[in-house]
Amino acid sequence: MLGETAERILTTARSLMMERGYSAFSYADISEAVEIKKPSIHHHFPTKAGLVVAVLQAHRERLIQGTAAIDSKIESPLGRIQAYVQHWEGCIRDKTVPFCIAALLAAEMPSLPEEVRAEVTLHFNALEDWLERTLKAGVKKHEIQLQNSAATEAQALMAMVHGAMLSARALSSGEVFKTITDAALKRLSAPKR
Amino acid sequence: MLGETAERILTTARSLMMERGYSAFSYADISEAVEIKKPSIHHHFPTKAGLVVAVLQAHRERLIQGTAAIDSKIESPLGRIQAYVQHWEGCIRDKTVPFCIAALLAAEMPSLPEEVRAEVTLHFNALEDWLERTLKAGVKKHEIQLQNSAATEAQALMAMVHGAMLSARALSSGEVFKTITDAALKRLSAPKR
DNA sequence: GCATCCAAACCGACTAGTTGGTAGTCTACT
DNA sequence: AGTAGACTACCAACTAGTCGGTTTGGATGC
DSSP states (O other): OOOHHHHHHHHHHHHHHHHHOSTTOOHHHHHHHHTSOHHHHHHHOSSHHHHHHHHHHHHHHHHHHHHHHHHHHOOOHHHHHHHHHHHHHHHHHHTSSOSOHHHHHHHHGGGSOHHHHHHHHHHHHHHHHHHHHHHHHHHHTTSBOOSSOHHHHHHHHHHHHHHHHHHHHHTTOHHHHHHHHHHHHHHHBOOOO | OOOHHHHHHHHHHHHHHHHHOSTTOOHHHHHHHHTOOHHHHHHHSSSHHHHHHHHHHHHHHHHHHHHHHHHHHOOOHHHHHHHHHHHHHHHHHHOSSOSOHHHHHHHHGGGSOHHHHHHHHHHHHHHHHHHHHHHHHHHHTTSBOOSSOHHHHHHHHHHHHHHHHHHHHHTTOHHHHHHHHHHHHHHHBOOOO
16 A cells, blocks of 8 residues: 555645646655655655656546446436536636646647556546446437437547636636536437427 | 747747647757757747747737638638638648647646736637637528527637547547547538528 | 948857756664 | 665756857948
């Protein structure tokens, strides 16, 4: 298992990356926040790439746990997707977790170490999988209507959520995220019958 | 007007930023590509923030010129939006201009200098304006159907395009951009009548 | 025609600070 | 005695940016 310090380093790295991405945060930043000297961080995480990979693995783990929790709590597929989007809405509103790390790193992709790039791709795949599964279930239950294949609609939905995060940052407005995602959800729901 | 060297610095900075964003490119990188010594770059652009602002202003100028060209060449609003999306599709395919700089910098927003941030916001506003105008014109001509206000749909469309760029990077697949944007365009077009 | 002046362009050498990472040491706990 | 965690003291490489100085191609005055 990971020690307490390693855990603190991870969560600090996470929030720094959420704010700045990969290249704009440093071991010195973590050192300051965790109140531990820089070489001690290297003791727990020898390289920056390794640390970031660990953060991304935890991030993906949270995604898998989170969607599983949604699946077990909410029966309706449309409701599940709503819950997913609302999760981010809340995060963006209270500014604790203002961005999906994987989406952020996707922007920096060409300047990332290979190991990190692989992790980003994995996250996108995992999210796409869950969205696709959930959309398909919604169609089967006549709760969701799609104009394209579930795979395509899952990709589109994911892009919309990530793009909405970009817009929220660019316009420094949490409002715009809700506006965009509400419109996307509205489009998905099948007319009552 | 800008000299030839300044112009070369600008285009080099542009492509470096397109690849890496703000914090992951340096004057040394430009120096190497332009084959000019580092202090000479400072002669033309005293600060990095200033250089990036210049790049963004040119980028926005191109957006305005580009959309104006589309407006004058293409009569149909839906066709105009298609042309806009296809422009990026082409850029992503041949990898010359693989990302909208403003969208890339939006991800880094919190670590950007103020002046740069303002420029990013301006770009988002300019694009949103054009999309909204064009969508409204399409509705008037019964070419485009919207489920929400034109402003909302413009935001959603913009988010989708930007998110599709992120996905294309994350999955290193130009295909996925086309898949996503095709679906978005399909949704916009009103049923024939 | 020719000296003078000027400004733009450029460059070598440098600064102060930061980057990720290393070596070796001390300490506390098992 | 061994080990995990933390430390001080480094390192080479890189960061944006500065300084003083040279080269260049015109303009201007005579």
